[in-house]
Amino acid sequence: MKRRELLTTLLAFPFLAQAFFGKTRNALAGGKKLIKPKRLAAGATVGVIAPASAPAPEDFDKALKNLAELGFQTKVGKYARGRNGFLSGTDKERLEDLHWAFSDKSIDAVWCVRGGYGVSRILPNVDFELIRKNPKVFIGYSDITALHVAISQNCGLVTFHGPVAASTYSDYPKKHVLNVLTNPTAPYKVELSPDNQAKSSNLYKTETIVKGKARGRLVGGNLSLLAALAGTPFGLRDVKGKILFTEDVGEQPYRLDRMFTQLRQSVDLKSLAGIALGVFEDCNPKDPASQTVIEVIRDRLGDLGVPVVYGLSFGHIRDQFTLPVGIEAELDADAATLTFLETGVV
Numbered sequence: 001m002k003r004r005e006l007l008t009t010l011l012a013f014p015f016l017a018q019a020f021f022g023k024t025r026n027a028l029a030g031g032k033k034l035i036k037p038k039r040l041a042a043g044a045t046v047g048v049i050a051p052a053s054a055p056a057p058e059d060f061d062k063a064l065k066n067l068a069e070l071g072f073q074t075k076v077g078k079y080a081r082g083r084n085g086f087l088s089g090t091d092k093e094r095l096e097d098l099h100w101a102f103s104d105k106s107i108d109a110v111w112c113v114r115g116g117y118g119v120s121r122i123l124p125n126v127d128f129e130l131i132r133k134n135p136k137v138f139i140g141y142s143d144i145t146a147l148h149v150a151i152s153q154n155c156g157l158v159t160f161h162g163p164v165a166a167s168t169y170s171d172y173p174k175k176h177v178l179n180v181l182t183n184p185t186a187p188y189k190v191e192l193s194p195d196n197q198a199k200s201s202n203l204y205k206t207e208t209i210v211k212g213k214a215r216g217r218l219v220g221g222n223l224s225l226l227a228a229l230a231g232t233p234f235g236l237r238d239v240k241g242k243i244l245f246t247e248d249v250g251e252q253p254y255r256l257d258r259m260f261t262q263l264r265q266s267v268d269l270k271s272l273a274g275i276a277l278g279v280f281e282d283c284n285p286k287d288p289a290s291q292t293v294i295e296v297i298r299d300r301l302g303d304l305g306v307p308v309v310y311g312l313s314f315g316h317i318r319d320q321f322t323l324p325v326g327i328e329a330e331l332d333a334d335a336a337t338l339t340f341l342e343t344g345v346v
Helices: 003-012 014-024 057-069 091-103 119-125 128-133 142-155 171-181 194-198 223-229 253-266 293-301
Strands: 045-049 073-076 109-112 137-140 159-161 188-190 207-210 213-222 243-247 274-277 308-310 323-325 328-332 337-340
Touching: 045 057, 045 091, 057 073, 091 109, 091 119, 091 128, 119 142, 119 223, 128 142, 137 142, 137 171, 142 159, 142 213, 142 223, 159 171, 171 188, 207 293, 213 223, 213 274, 213 323, 223 243, 223 253, 253 293, 274 328, 293 308
Parallel strands: 045 073, 045 109, 109 137, 137 159, 213 243, 243 274, 274 308
Antiparallel strands: 159 323, 188 337, 207 308, 213 328, 328 337
16 A cells, blocks of 8 residues: 555544554654653643743632633642742752652643743753653643653653643633543644634734645744754754744744744754744734744745744644644645644553
8 A cells, every 4th residue: 555545544544543653653763762641531630830930829820720620630839839030949949849740649740830931940950760750741831842842852751732721721722732631532633723813913824834744743842942952952853754843922033033043053954844833922023124924934944845834823822722742743734734643642
């Protein structure tokens, strides 16, 4: 059977796709075996931590209410409500909460209450072997990107780039986070949020930069973090054949240009299978003579020879879907869709 015919058959029968990808695509680059956490059930216990910036007290209360409305119980990290200047606690305290959440056998998932800044500071002391031996759902976005990349590359654990606990859970993010974490199916096509598409801002409009389809493992996160990790032991390494997803917020186009350039010079982006870009909220230029976000993206990513699409429903926005980092997916740049070809949990 030809490769294209095989893929068509697998997508027509989800159970075959799951079996195929589970058996033949269960190894990451460097020989690291892909590890999937257990799916969450109603009443599961979530460990709530703040590994980056300190949440305001009202935001923390909102986070706990959100998780309860999603059907979960919560246990709060010892230092999660703390504050140490622009951080939620000292490096030692934030690291202790992270290790506690993964080691506590009564906790089924680890949910970051917010992003902000500070995760990169604790990476050198993270006990990746502890995480590997205690695989659990781990979810968050923005600054949490640093842990997604580090855990994926050092443990092989599928983590989840999705709303933090203090996010606003409208119907769209709630639907997708529960589908991905509690009731997974494969293949699972993620289409655009109608509310996002209805917004007047040009930054919410999808645009195909380079046409085509791509298939590969998902890797990525917030662009600022991916650029900040470049050149460190925790930066992106082998991206060959993978689908890079990325987004950012509040950055001027020249700064986006700088970060994309840094990635180009630190990682072989031409070896990617494709690139999925979210909504770059609040990134319109203040200088009328400046390039636009789309112009920067076309210049920095349009010559790589891989499919590229802008404006998928993820990023620093209300209506964002949840991406299982490390799983096999298919990107359709023409249709602006992403299809998960395997589940992120077992």
